[in-house]
Amino acid sequence: MKRELTCIICPRGCTLSVDTDVTPAVVTGNSCPKGETYGIEECTHPVRTVTAIMRVANREDTMVSVKTAAPIPKEHIFDCMAEINRTTVDAPVKIGQKVLTNVFGTDIIVTKKIL
Amino acid sequence: MTEHDIVVIGGGPAGMAAAVAAFDNGVTDVVILDRDEHLGGILNQCIHNGFGLHKLGRELTGPEYAAVYAEKVAERGIRVYDKTMVTAVSKDRIVTAQNKDGMLEIKAKAVILAMGCRERPRGALSIPGARPAGVYSAGTAQKLVNCMGYAVGKKVVILGSGDIGLIMARRMSLQGAKVEAVCEIMPYSGGLTRNIVQCLEDFGIPLYLSTTVAEIHGKKRVEGVTIAQVDENRRVIESTKRYIPCDTLLLSCGLIPENELTSSAGIAMSGITSGALVDEYRQTETAGIFACGNVLQVHDLVDYVSDEAELAGIGAARFVKGTLGTFETIETKPENGVRYVLPQRVSLGRNEDVSLFLRVVKPFGKVRFTVKSGDTVLANAVRLKAAPGEMEKLTVRAEKMQNITEPITVCLEEVQ
Numbered sequence: 001m002k003r004e005l006t007c008i009i010c011p012r013g014c015t016l017s018v019d020t021d022v023t024p025a026v027v028t029g030n031s032c033p034k035g036e037t038y039g040i041e042e043c044t045h046p047v048r049t050v051t052a053i054m055r056v057a058n059r060e061d062t063m064v065s066v067k068t069a070a071p072i073p074k075e076h077i078f079d080c081m082a083e084i085n086r087t088t089v090d091a092p093v094k095i096g097q098k099v100l101t102n103v104f105g106t107d108i109i110v111t112k113k114i115l
Numbered sequence: 116m117t118e119h120d121i122v123v124i125g126g127g128p129a130g131m132a133a134a135v136a137a138f139d140n141g142v143t144d145v146v147i148l149d150r151d152e153h154l155g156g157i158l159n160q161c162i163h164n165g166f167g168l169h170k171l172g173r174e175l176t177g178p179e180y181a182a183v184y185a186e187k188v189a190e191r192g193i194r195v196y197d198k199t200m201v202t203a204v205s206k207d208r209i210v211t212a213q214n215k216d217g218m219l220e221i222k223a224k225a226v227i228l229a230m231g232c233r234e235r236p237r238g239a240l241s242i243p244g245a246r247p248a249g250v251y252s253a254g255t256a257q258k259l260v261n262c263m264g265y266a267v268g269k270k271v272v273i274l275g276s277g278d279i280g281l282i283m284a285r286r287m288s289l290q291g292a293k294v295e296a297v298c299e300i301m302p303y304s305g306g307l308t309r310n311i312v313q314c315l316e317d318f319g320i321p322l323y324l325s326t327t328v329a330e331i332h333g334k335k336r337v338e339g340v341t342i343a344q345v346d347e348n349r350r351v352i353e354s355t356k357r358y359i360p361c362d363t364l365l366l367s368c369g370l371i372p373e374n375e376l377t378s379s380a381g382i383a384m385s386g387i388t389s390g391a392l393v394d395e396y397r398q399t400e401t402a403g404i405f406a407c408g409n410v411l412q413v414h415d416l417v418d419y420v421s422d423e424a425e426l427a428g429i430g431a432a433r434f435v436k437g438t439l440g441t442f443e444t445i446e447t448k449p450e451n452g453v454r455y456v457l458p459q460r461v462s463l464g465r466n467e468d469v470s471l472f473l474r475v476v477k478p479f480g481k482v483r484f485t486v487k488s489g490d491t492v493l494a495n496a497v498r499l500k501a502a503p504g505e506m507e508k509l510t511v512r513a514e515k516m517q518n519i520t521e522p523i524t525v526c527l528e529e530v531q
């Protein structure tokens with residue numbers, strides 16, 4: 001099967017065509033090697049970085065932004081959100097601080113400093 | 116009245132990068148005036164990732180990208196006047212501002228305008244119907260959700276497919292809302308293709324092109340909207356009207372550079388970009404006043420904002436040191452398929468490469484851009500596709516800039 005995809009790795013947004021009938025799959029249309037990796041991954045096990053917000057328990061009306069330290073399987077995005085929504089943190093927090101470990105194979109880390 | 120060598124107005128990505136570049140180019144008396152409590156501007160509410168790939172070589176979220184530059188500002192000891200609102204700038208570079216200590220007047224040797232942009236207000240869109248609660252600009256909703264943790268709505272329709280609208284479609288979905296539709300009045304999206312993929316397609320959100328919100332329903336709170344297709348003159352086609360129940364309408368209908376200070380100062384502006392007219396170092400037509408970032412032209416990537424701000428920072432530093440030089444300039448002009456070219460004029464005789472930034476008038480397939488002066492070709496580039504939502508950059512090499520006498524034009528032609 002041939003699939004047409006837009007590479008989302010960088011803003012250039014190359015249109016990829018992935019032929020999955022052959023092994024390994026053949027990617028065309030990419031302007032750089034990252035596009036090839038993306039094309040194959042997207043057709044086999046698509047992954048996404050999830051970004052979200054987490055409530056700061058000891059500050060009024062304050063949220064801290066967080067993200068998965070690495071991309072997670074696309075089908076787990078909503079389960080990952082549920083984990084994040086169940087959790088709160090206490091300030092101060094700094095960028096890169098782990099707030100949850102081992103969520104679908106990665107950690108949830110803070111992306112904004114709260115004093 | 117206090118005095119500083121360089122005053123930067125705005126502490127977002129443009130202001131921070133400009134201040135850092137000015138400092139690194141030998142002018143240490145640089146101050147930033149920012150109306151907010153924290154540096155970073157709009158990046159603080161852009162919690163999604165995708166920032167910094169070009170500039171920093173890694174993919175960061177907005178707050179992380181802002182922190183990289185805030186750190187650079189702090190390391191250099193650049194003074195930041197926070198919670199300070201600039202109320203006027205004059206052509207002789209006196210900056211007037213207000214903060215909790217009262218009124219502030221600063222005489223600057225150079226001023227860098229970096230006020231950013233704001234969303235096109237809803238009033239400008241004149242949608243018929245009541246004015247119930249539940250109608251937000253996409254950016255306001257983004258701030259409410261991402262910074263304050265409010266749930267803005269449960270069933271959402273978004274009008275406008277610019278990047279903020281797309282990003283908010285994904286955010287609302289992730290927060291548990293149902294996004295019923297994104298409507299775009301134009302026959303193409305104004306956002307980056309990658310955002311259509313990862314914000315709409317990933318979540319099964321339909322994008323309706325040539326479609327608008329014809330009416331808002333509800334008295335106290337939004338109860339629904341009528342959407343409809345539009346003809347080529349953007350008039351509603353009655354027979355296509357369709358009701359969608361929803362409790363929230365987000366408007367993402369474009370950004371406007373925030374140039375009240377610039378125009379009140381009497382600085383020459385462009386009718387197309389709604390920003391100042393500038394040269395290659397982003398100096399406006401008023402000597403010693405520079406502009407960069409979204410106040411100059413609305414960018415789609417923060418990485419390019421930082422690049423542009425660095426040019427302005429270098430230019431301002433050289434102006435203060437007296438090394439910027441004054442040259443004869445030549446105009447740049449958009450032609451055939453190109454909406455604008457920035458900078459709008461370029462100095463002759465600098466012996467440096469010059470990058471031209473531009474946007475096209477509508478989506479194209481494969482195109483060749485040609486930069487010319489009279490009949491002389493200065494540069495050309497082929498792109499597999501071009502769209503109004505994606506800014507293009509073309510560079511003219513220093514040696515090609517010699518002996519130019521006619522305006523620089525940029526045009527495109529479709530190629531097979």
Ligand code: SF4
Pocket residue numbers: 007008009010011012013014029030031032033034035036038
């Ligand atoms: S293929 Fe390479 S250049 Fe093209 S969008 Fe993907 S990462 Fe960017």
